[in-house]
């Protein structure tokens with residue numbers, strides 16, 4: 001289709017131009033063709049541009065005749081910038097690439113780095129003055145000023161060389177590192193406890209793989225001198241009772257430079273660490289050693305509490321019952337009584353626990369309660385949250401796993417503990433499903449953007465094919 005007086009012999013030039021604009025607005029093919037003309041002008045050199053104009057004629061008033069117009073001054077236009085902007089949408093490749101990059105980098109930066117900040121910022125140290133025990137410490141000072149800020153997490157399960165896929169390892173360790181470092185930076189705990197199962201394959205890893213796991217652990221859980229990191233032993237670190245041996249236990253204790261059973265005292269608070277893997281009660285050498293150590297610690301603590309003169313030669317501790325920390329929970333039948341968003345799934349809550357495998361035996365649990373009369377027990381191993389009250393006076397908190405490999409919503413405990421009281425809150429980390437949702441949304445936007453780009457490209461191709469048809473006519 002070409003606009004020329006031959007097609008409209010009775011029209012004047014002005015009415016002809018109006019008709020052409022009208023036709024362009026009303027007829028998309030006309031519009032499309034105009035766009036193609038502009039693209040052709042951009043793509044062709046000066047010679048071709050002048051050649052195209054030879055078919056267009058101008059009405060001259062003075063001699064009332066049609067003449068060929070003089071060629072316009074040459075104007076170089078880039079092919080990616082069509083002239084009639086008002087009529088065609090613009091999705092240039094440069095903008096598409098820029099938007100794609102912003103989308104991808106933004107989603108990645110948010111999901112892998114930024115997301116931990118708003119989530120952990122919602123967490124705060126609990127006010128001990130509102131907790132059981134009143135508002136003053138045993139020395140009359142306000143409890144908040146004498147309390148210890150203790151962060152408690154469990155079951156990090158750093159994957160080993162045998163069972164762990166490299167991507168799983170990379171992702172989980174990055175998540176835990178970012179969560180831990182962000183929590184340290186925002187919450188500034190004075191002491192951090194990790195309740196065992198630090199490594200997934202400590203029970204069978206070779207010396208070389210063990211050293212690699214330890215190196216990664218120290219990198220992930222690096223901390224300043226103001227924060228003390230205390231690590232407990234779990235069945236994945238040295239094996240279950242039947243797998244455990246002196247070599248694995250001493251290897252673990254050497255890395256963390258401390259005995260697996262001991263008391264850590266901070267601001268007058270006694271934290272009792274128990275190697276619960278060695279509480280089988282079958283007289284195995286490690287079990288005997290651990291029980292002997294526990295009996296000594298119990299005697300020292302009771303002497304300190306009673307301030308008895310018959311305790312000469314025993315180690316003295318602040319006169320307060322301990323907070324007991326261990327990997328295995330004390331004996332309970334199942335998780336049926338557990339509630340909360342991080343409790344075990346309903347289908348698993350009624351499964352009966354096996355003594356010495358899922359929980360400590362009844363005998364070992366009773367012995368620990370009688371020996372130490374702890375005011376609080378914190379344990380791991382089940383990977384789910386739970387609160388239990390033993391004998392109607394000994395509260396126990398099961399701390400869920402800190403790894404997204406084990407949970408969609410990992411968490412840790414924030415505990416403010418003074419010699420006479422304590423308060424706790426739970427800090428949830430970002431949910432894995434949220435992160436996946438953000439990535440899926442970004443992927444959806446990306447697809448829409450590419451689709452819009454392709455639709456525009458398709459329109460362009462259609463126009464080019466139309467031009468081809470007109471040429472053949």
Ligand SMILES: [Zn+2]
Nearest residue numbers: 155197236381
């Ligand atoms: Zn575990």
Ligand SMILES: [Zn+2]
Nearest residue numbers: 197234235381
């Ligand atoms: Zn375990």
